[in-house]
Amino acid sequence: MNPFRYEHVSDASSAVAMLAQTPTAAFLGGGTNLVDLMKLGVAQPDLLVDIARLPYNRIELLPDGGVRIGATVRNSDLAADRTIRTRYPLLTQALLSGASGQLRNLATTGGNLVQRTRCVYFQDVSKPCNKREMGSGCPAREGYHRNLAILGASEACIATHPSDMAVAMVALDAIVRVFGPNGERTIPLVNFHRLPADEPQRDTVLEHGELITTIDLPPLSFATHSHYRKVRDRASYAFALVSVAAALDVTNGIVRDARIAFGGVAPVPWRALQAEHTLRGAPATEETFRRAADAELAAAQTLPGNAFKVLLARNVLVRTLLDLTREENS
Numbered sequence: 001m002n003p004f005r006y007e008h009v010s011d012a013s014s015a016v017a018m019l020a021q022t023p024t025a026a027f028l029g030g031g032t033n034l035v036d037l038m039k040l041g042v043a044q045p046d047l048l049v050d051i052a053r054l055p056y057n058r059i060e061l062l063p064d065g066g067v068r069i070g071a072t073v074r075n076s077d078l079a080a081d082r083t084i085r086t087r088y089p090l091l092t093q094a095l096l097s098g099a100s101g102q103l104r105n106l107a108t109t110g111g112n113l114v115q116r117t118r119c120v121y122f123q124d125v126s127k128p129c130n131k132r133e134m135g136s137g138c139p140a141r142e143g144y145h146r147n148l149a150i151l152g153a154s155e156a157c158i159a160t161h162p163s164d165m166a167v168a169m170v171a172l173d174a175i176v177r178v179f180g181p182n183g184e185r186t187i188p189l190v191n192f193h194r195l196p197a198d199e200p201q202r203d204t205v206l207e208h209g210e211l212i213t214t215i216d217l218p219p220l221s222f223a224t225h226s227h228y229r230k231v232r233d234r235a236s237y238a239f240a241l242v243s244v245a246a247a248l249d250v251t252n253g254i255v256r257d258a259r260i261a262f263g264g265v266a267p268v269p270w271r272a273l274q275a276e277h278t279l280r281g282a283p284a285t286e287e288t289f290r291r292a293a294d295a296e297l298a299a300a301q302t303l304p305g306n307a308f309k310v311l312l313a314r315n316v317l318v319r320t321l322l323d324l325t326r327e328e329n330s
């Protein structure tokens, strides 16, 4: 690991100023991703600015009925929060499906959103990788790509975004608040992560020095009726091959509204707008759910090793919607 300087700060302005002065500095949340990447030589910051003591460790109710989550709230605390468990059960389920208890005790909400891909070539500095160094190539196309993207990828990169939490939050229309050298701004989470195109090095729209301060979840009455389902190679401690976050509002057998996102299939947490569009106003039947999945997955582009994900994603979505419909009727 390269030598680096460590500083801790107690106010956001100091944190942002320190990063602004050092182009190779990084914020340190729980360190569960960044420190691993430093040990592997993938990340080489000269300065780590520890933000754990910033005053963003609270979960607050908003006047409009939404919830504001501080960026340093630990994943375990967010999953266990009573408001989150009762109003947004898919978010608790997504968090609890990720990593391990020990990791969730350290991992922060902000760090979880900015964690980097688990593509094996990205993590191995002896291999070329366009995400580490654009122009060096993408060995995953010809090599191991079983866990990589079928939607939204590019010639340059087919990596998948790894976070479970972000998939649930994208389905919930979360808003990310950031504070940086040019002041504050808000970014809908659905626009926060970038598709790779020909610039796969940049995972998000964050500029250097911009600090995530809070994430807002708008009120969504039918989010109480929601589920996160994750399919992976092991029952725990594994990233998603495919996951689905879904909230469903069914009245008299008709889908009034739906929020759906996929994980494990794209370089970003994938909001399934085509599927949602197909569902709204249609009968809540297996046939409708299959049509919704097909509408979303029609754009899928596969390689030999990951083509199985299309059928898997279809089945996981249909099963999740059927389960939610049965619960609604029972």
Ligand SMILES: Cc1cc2nc3c(=O)[nH]c(=O)nc-3n(C[C@H](O)[C@H](O)[C@H](O)COP(=O)(O)OP(=O)(O)OC[C@H]3O[C@@H](n4cnc5c(N)ncnc54)[C@H](O)[C@@H]3O)c2cc1C
Binding pocket: 026, 027, 028, 029, 030, 031, 032, 033, 034, 035, 036, 051, 071, 072, 097, 098, 099, 100, 103, 106, 107, 108, 109, 110, 111, 112, 113, 114, 115, 162, 163, 164, 165, 210, 211, 212, 213, 237, 238, 239, 240
């Ligand atoms: C073995 C293992 C298994 C895992 N399994 C899963 C899984 O199944 N599902 C899953 O979703 N995740 C999984 N994870 C990933 C884990 O969830 C992330 O490592 C964690 O959420 C990152 O949060 P952190 O606070 O530790 O981030 P850090 O490692 O501290 O930071 C990650 C990145 O975010 C930046 N950052 C941190 N906070 C902020 C902020 N407030 N503003 C701007 N930038 C910030 C850092 O500079 C860094 O670039 C796993 C991790 C491990 C090690």
Ligand code: SF4
Binding pocket: 117, 119, 120, 121, 122, 128, 129, 130, 131, 132, 137, 138, 139, 140, 141, 148, 156, 157, 158, 159, 200
């Ligand atoms: S898929 Fe992306 S991250 Fe993986 S090797 Fe190719 S360029 Fe690198």
